[in-house]
Amino acid sequence: MTQVHVTDLVLRDGHQSLIATRMRTEDMLPICGKLDQVGFWSLEAWGGATFDACVRFLREDPWERLRKLRQALPNTRIQMLLRGQNLLGYRNYSDDVVRAFVQKSADNGVDVFRVFDAMNDMRNLRVSIEAVKAAGKHAEGAICYTTSPVHDIPHFVGLATALAEMGCDTIAIKDMAGLLTPYTAYDLVCAIREATHLPIHIHSHATSGLAHMTHMKAVEAGATIIDTCVGAFAEGASHPTTQSLVAALAGTAYDTGLPLPLIEEISAYFKEVRKKYWQFESTFTGTDTRVLINQVPGGMISNLANQMKEQGALDRMDAVLDEIPRVREDLGYPPLVTPTSQIVGTQAALNVLTGERYKSVTNEVKLYLQGRYGKAPGHVNEEVRKLAIGDLEVTTCRPADLIADELDKLRGEIEGLAKSDEDVLTYAMFPEIGKTWLQERAAGSLKPEPLLPPGASQEEDAPRYAADEFKITLHGETYHIKLSGSGRSDAAQRPYFVSIDGVSEEVLVEPLNEVPLSAGGDSAPRKATAAPAPGQKPRASHPGHVTAAMPGTIVDVLVQVGQTVKAGDGVLVIEAMKMENEVQAPIAGVVISIFCNKGDAVTPDMALVEIQPE
Numbered sequence: 001m002t003q004v005h006v007t008d009l010v011l012r013d014g015h016q017s018l019i020a021t022r023m024r025t026e027d028m029l030p031i032c033g034k035l036d037q038v039g040f041w042s043l044e045a046w047g048g049a050t051f052d053a054c055v056r057f058l059r060e061d062p063w064e065r066l067r068k069l070r071q072a073l074p075n076t077r078i079q080m081l082l083r084g085q086n087l088l089g090y091r092n093y094s095d096d097v098v099r100a101f102v103q104k105s106a107d108n109g110v111d112v113f114r115v116f117d118a119m120n121d122m123r124n125l126r127v128s129i130e131a132v133k134a135a136g137k138h139a140e141g142a143i144c145y146t147t148s149p150v151h152d153i154p155h156f157v158g159l160a161t162a163l164a165e166m167g168c169d170t171i172a173i174k175d176m177a178g179l180l181t182p183y184t185a186y187d188l189v190c191a192i193r194e195a196t197h198l199p200i201h202i203h204s205h206a207t208s209g210l211a212h213m214t215h216m217k218a219v220e221a222g223a224t225i226i227d228t229c230v231g232a233f234a235e236g237a238s239h240p241t242t243q244s245l246v247a248a249l250a251g252t253a254y255d256t257g258l259p260l261p262l263i264e265e266i267s268a269y270f271k272e273v274r275k276k277y278w279q280f281e282s283t284f285t286g287t288d289t290r291v292l293i294n295q296v297p298g299g300m301i302s303n304l305a306n307q308m309k310e311q312g313a314l315d316r317m318d319a320v321l322d323e324i325p326r327v328r329e330d331l332g333y334p335p336l337v338t339p340t341s342q343i344v345g346t347q348a349a350l351n352v353l354t355g356e357r358y359k360s361v362t363n364e365v366k367l368y369l370q371g372r373y374g375k376a377p378g379h380v381n382e383e384v385r386k387l388a389i390g391d392l393e394v395t396t397c398r399p400a401d402l403i404a405d406e407l408d409k410l411r412g413e414i415e416g417l418a419k420s421d422e423d424v425l426t427y428a429m430f431p432e433i434g435k436t437w438l439q440e441r442a443a444g445s446l447k448p449e450p451l452l453p454p455g456a457s458q459e460e461d462a463p464r465y466a467a468d469e470f471k472i473t474l475h476g477e478t479y480h481i482k483l484s485g486s487g488r489s490d491a492a493q494r495p496y497f498v499s500i501d502g503v504s505e506e507v508l509v510e511p512l513n514e515v516p517l518s519a520g521g522d523s524a525p526r527k528a529t530a531a532p533a534p535g536q537k538p539r540a541s542h543p544g545h546v547t548a549a550m551p552g553t554i555v556d557v558l559v560q561v562g563q564t565v566k567a568g569d570g571v572l573v574i575e576a577m578k579m580e581n582e583v584q585a586p587i588a589g590v591v592i593s594i595f596c597n598k599g600d601a602v603t604p605d606m607a608l609v610e611i612q613p614e
Contacts, residue, residue, distance in 0.1 A: 002224055002253075002254075003224075003254065003255060003256065003257060004219055004223075004224060004225070004226060004249055004254040004255075004256050005040075005041035005224060005225045005226075005256065006040050006041055006225070006226055006227075006228055006242065006245070006246070006256050006258060007040060007041050007042045007043070007044055007079060007201070007225060007226070007227050007228075008035070008038075008040050008043055008044070008227075008228060008229060008230060008242055009044045009227055009228070009229045009238075009239055010035075010043075010229050010230045010232075010233050010266075010270060011023075011028055011035075011043055011044065011045035011069070012044045012045055012046065012047065012048055012050055012080075012081065013044060013048065013081075013227075013229070013238070013239065014229040014230070014233030014234065014238050014239065015233055015277075016048055016049050016050065016053075017205065017233075017236075017237040017238040017239075017285065017301070018233055018236065018237060018238050018274075018281070018282075018285050019233075019274065019277045019280040019281060020053075020280045020282070020305075020306040021048075021049045021050055021052075021053035021057075022053065022057065022058070022277050022280045023273070023277065024058055024060065024448070025058075025060055025064075025065045025068060025069075027273045027276070028045075028065075028069065029068060029069075029072055030269070031266055031269045031270070032069065032072035032073050033072070034262060034265060034266050034269075035073065035076065035266060036072070036073045036074065036075050036076050037075075037259075037262060038076075038258055038259065038262055038263060038266070039257065039258055039259075040076055040077075040258070041077065041225055042076065042077035042078065042079040042111065042112050043073060043076050043077070043078060043079065044079040044080070044081065044114075044227070045066075045069050045073075045078050045079065045080070046062070046065070046066050046069070046078065046079075046080040046081075046105070046109075046110060047080035047081035047082055047088060047114075048081040048088075048338065049338070050062065050065075051088040051426075051429060052088070052429075052430065055426060055429075055430060055433055055434060055437045056430070056433050057448065057449050058448045058449070059437065059440070059446040059447055059448045059449075060448070061426075061441075062426070063104075063108055063422040063426070066078070066105070066108045066109045066110070067108050067109060069109065070108065070109025077111040077112050077138070078109050078110055078111050078112070079110070079111065079112035079113075079114060079140075080105060080110045080112070080113055080114070081114050081116070082102070082105075082113050082114065082115045082116075082128060083116065083117070083118065083338060083339065084115055084116060084117040084124040084125045084128050085098060085117070085124040085125075085127065085128065085399070085400050086117075086118070086124075086338075086339055086373075087101050087128075087428075087429065088101075088429050089339075089428070089429040089430065090338075090339040090342065090343075090364060090579070091339075091364075091367070091372075092124070092372065092373065092399045092400050092403060093400070093403070093406070093428065094400065094403040094404060094405050094406045094407070095127045095400060095403075095405070096405040096406070096407045097406055097407050097410070097425070097428055098127050098128050098131060098400075099127065099131045099134075100407055100421065100425065101425050101428075102128055102131035102132055102135060103131065103134075103135050104421055104422055104425060106132075106135035106136070106137050108422070110137065111137055111138060112137070112138040112140055113128070113132045113137055113138065113139055113140065114140045114142050114172055114174075114201075115128050115129055115132065115139065115140065115141055115142060115168075116141075116142035116143075116144055116172075116174055116337065117144070117374065118144065118334060118335060118337050118338065118339055118340040118341075118373065118374075119334055119335070119340065119373055119374035119375060119376065119377065120143065120144050120159055120335060120377065121373075121374030121375050122159065122162045122163070122166075123374065123398040124374050124398070124399070124400070125141065125163070125166065126166060127400070129141060129163075129166045129167065129168060130166075130167075133167055138169050138170070139166075139167065139168045139169050140168060140169065140170045140171070140172050140201060141160075141163030141164075141166065141168035141170075141171055141172070142171075142172040142173075142174040142203075143156050143159045143160055143163070143171065143172070143173055143174060144174050144176065144335035144337050145173055145174060145175040145176075145179060145180050145188075145335070146177075146179060146295060146333070146335040146336065147179050147295070148333035148377070148378060149333070149378065150333055150377050150378040151333070151377065153184075153187060153188055153191055154191075156173075156188060156191075156192070157188075157191045157192055157195050160192040160195060160196050160198075161195050161196060163196075164195075164196040164197075164198055168198065169198070169199075170198055170199045170200070170201050170225065171192060171196060171198050171199070171200050171201065172200075172201040172202075172203055173185075173188065173189070173192070173200065173201070173202055173203065173204075173218075173223075174203045174337070175202075175203060175204035175205065175211075175214070176203075176205060176297035176335070176336070176337045176341075177205060177207060177208075177291050177295045177296060177297045177336060178204055178205040178206060178207040178208040178209075178210055178211055178291055179208065179291070179292060179295060180204050180210070180211075180214050181210055181214065182210065182213040182214050182216070182217040183217060185202070185204075185214045185217050185218045185221070186217040186218065186220065186221040187221075188221075189202075189218050189221035189222055189223050190221045190222065193221070193222045199224045199225060200218070200222065200223040200224065200225070201223070201224075201225040201226075201227070202214070202215055202218040202219075202223045202225070202226050202227065203227040203239075204227070204239070204240075205237060205238065205239060205297065206234070206235050206236060206237070206238060206239055206240055206287070207236060207237050207287065207288055207291040207301070208287070208288070208289050208291050208292055209287045209289065211239065211240045212240045212244065212245070212248075215228075215240055215245060216248065219249070219254050226240075226245060227239055228240050228241065228242040228245050228246075229241065229242060230242045230243070230263060230266050230267040230270060231243055231244075231264075231267040231271075232267045232268070232269075232270035232271040232273075232274055233270055233274065235286075235287070236285045236286040236287055236288075237284075237285040237286070237288075237301045238285075242258075242263055242267075243260060243263050243264060243267065246258050246260055246263065247260060275454070276451055277451065278452075278454060279451070279452045279456075280306060282301070282305040282306065283305075284301050284304075284305040284317060285301055285305075290321065293325060294321045294322070294324045294325055295324070295325065295328070295336045296321065296324060296336060296341065296345065297336055297337055297338075297341050300336070300338070300341045300342065300345060304317075304320070304345050304349075304577075305317060307349075307577045308320065308349065310551070311349070311353065311550050311551055311576075311577070312551070313349075313352075313353055313550075316349075316352050316353065319352045320345070320348050320349050320352050323348035323349075323351050323352055324336075324344055324345060324348045326348075327344050327347050327348045327351065328344050329381070330380070330381040330384045331343075331344060331365075331368060331369070331376060331380060331381075331384075332376030332377060332378040332379055332380040332381075333376070333377050333378040334368075334376060334377060335377075339364070339373070340368075340373070342364075342577070342579060343362065343364045343365055343368055343373075343579065345577075346362055346364075346576070346577045346579040347361065347362055347365050347579075349550070349577060350362065350549055350550065350581070353549060353550050354549045354550075358384060358387055358388065359549070360549040360581060360583075360584075361387070361388045361581075361582075362579040362580060362581045363573070363579070363580040363581065363582055364579050364580065365388060366388050366389050366582075369384070369385045369388050369389050369394075370389055370392055370393070370394055370395055371394045371395035371396060371399065372395055372399050372402075373399065374398075374399060375396075406428075407424070407428075410424055410427060410428050411424050413427070413431075414427045414435065414438065417435065417438040417439060417442060418438065423438060426438070432553075432555050432575065436599075537595040537596060537602070537606040537607060537608065538595065538606075538607045539605055539606065539607065540605060540606065540607040541607070543586055543587050544586070544587055544589060544610055544611040544612060544613060545586075545607035545608075545609075545610055545611075546571050546572065546583060546585060546586060546607065546608050546609035546610070546611065547583075547604055547605070547606065547607060547608060548572075548574050548576070548581075548583055548602050548603070548604055548606070548608065549576075549581065549583075549604060550576045550577075550581075550604060551576065551601070551602065551603045551604065552574040552575050552576030552577075552581070552601075552602060553574065553575045553576075553599065553600065553601055553602070554572060554573070554574055554596050554597065554598050554599060554600045554602060554608075555573045555574065555575045555580060555598065556572065556573040556598060557571075557572055557594060557596065557597070557598060558570045558571055558572060558573065558582075559571050559572075559591045559594070559609065560591065560594075561591055561592065561593065561594060562590065562591065562592075563590070563591045564589070564590050564591075564614070565585045565588065565589065565590075565591060565611065566585065566588045567584075567585055567586065567587050567588045568584050568585065569584060569585045570582045570583070570584055570585075571583050571584060571585050571591075571608075571609050572596070572608060572609065574602065583608070585609075585611055586611070587611055587613055588611075588613065588614060589611040589612050589613040589614050590611065590612050590614060591609060591610070591611055592610050592611070592612045593609065593610040594608075594609050594610075595607055595608055595609065595610070596608045596609070
């Protein structure tokens with residue numbers, strides 16, 4: 001028997017699980033002094049969805065967050081979650097990018113790297129673990145725990161043995177959805193300890209209500225590090241409460257030795273902080289035993305609910321949760337953890353929202369079915385594979401073996417905007433939003449999404465519109481005004497370009513308050529017209545109009561006016577729910593109009609391209 005150590009997750013997985021990863025750095029730093037005094041084995045503070053959320057929503061530099069936390073936590077290990085060859089993105093990266101990312105993460109303050117692969121494909125972990133060891137940091141190899149007809153204790157012990165052979169310092173059992181039951185945890189920890197003789201770190205979400213019991217049985221079996229979260233961001237889709245487990249183990253051979261009163265002070269601070277983010281709270285983040293069937297991980301559920309709300313389809317959330325296990329079975333039972341959780345979850349949402357299974361297939365599902373994420377644990381539905389990728393060859397080697405070194409190429413693509421290697425790596429993780437972030441930083445126009453004041457109406461289910469053509473009456477005179485564009489400004493005032501009674505003017509507007517519009521809500525509903533005004537998109541009215549399956553952002557236009565296409569040819573690429581989806585031509589013919597541009601926010605009722613039948 002030995003003392004049990006605690007890793008607290010409040011700075012990463014706690015708020016990712018409960019408020020869609022929206023906590024800002026400014027709300028973390030004031031409490032770091034007390035967090036640093038507690039004596040945690042580590043504080044998980046980086047990686048996972050925090051990097052994405054910093055750039056996409058909070059408009060922060062995630063590297064700067066890491067540096068500030070490192071300075072504020074001089075006595076505590078900072079731990080990050082790393083997706084192996086996926087790093088923090090949604091694809092495999094070349095080995096040179098993996099090595100550079102790990103080194104820069106270490107240089108900026110990461111001490112412990114928890115490295116996992118969503119497929120539990122050990123080939124995808126080797127390079128990142130080697131890079132962690134080369135940087136002189138702690139490598140924690142993680143097994144993604146799940147249940148299926150192809151997952152059992154001998155399978156997981158084999159994975160743990162492979163991680164030990166790679167040189168890992170500790171083994172994490174990563175139960176991202178709260179599926180691990182207490183007695184299975186006991187048997188699994190015993191088996192892994194016997195096979196590897198390495199310290200074992202337990203991570204389990206509280207979604208199913210089992211995690212407290214699971215932690216206790218794992219400790220009894222010999223696990224020496226447990227993941228918890230201070231009470232203000234604990235339980236439900238998050239993790240067992242730190243205070244509860246500290247109290248439960250106090251006075252035993254497993255006593256953590258952590259000061260309960262100080263942890264309570266920290267929890268009280270975060271209780272007040274959480275109130276600021278009320279608009280990101282979800283009804284889907286409490287205890288929910290359905291997770292034992294749908295297996296949606298705690299770190300994904302609040303984000304998925306928020307994404308469904310942005311789609312104006314929160315009322316279909318239960319249908320999506322029911323569809324997720326069916327999609328997972330079709331894909332060969334991958335563990336649901338980023339990126340496979342998002343891949344499966346987004347495809348399930350598409351299946352529900354389009355009303356037809358696999359009518360629209362995301363690019364990431366196509367890559368998955370080509371073997372580009374690794375080997376599926378179980379049998380893949382060959383009918384679905386054929387539907388998605390046709391006769392394309394399926395990769396059997398380590399996916400990254402097919403990727404040439406790309407770091408120099410990435411540097412060239414972002415030259416002039418990137419001021420450091422860290423900037424290049426931000427762009428590598430998220431090319432579209434990363435480039436936009438760097439452009440806005442250069443222009444001095446970075447601005448986080450607004451936090452609504454308490455009591456404000458979100459109008460969750462209603463689309464929001466802002467008119468771009470209207471009449472106003474002022475001092476008895478009526479003016480016809482049409483908005484033709486807007487610009488950015490470093491100053492408080494923003495230029496708008498308008499036509500007033502047919503005369504072009506530039507006006508400067510000083511916003512006193514801004515409310516975000518839902519995706520595609522940048523214009524009022526319009527009547528379909530043969531020739532819409534610049535920037536306007538007609539409503540879809542005939543089979544030749546190409547539309548999106550769900551609201552999203554145009555990331556690529558694949559055709560030109562005058563081009564001949566066949567039914568099923570790719571026409572556009574749209575990002576929705578963090579996944580890219582190729583929009584295909586509904587009919588064969590000639591492209592006669594393109595109504596959208598890269599970067600446009602679009603909705604399903606908009607005609608984006610018009611095809612004239614031959």
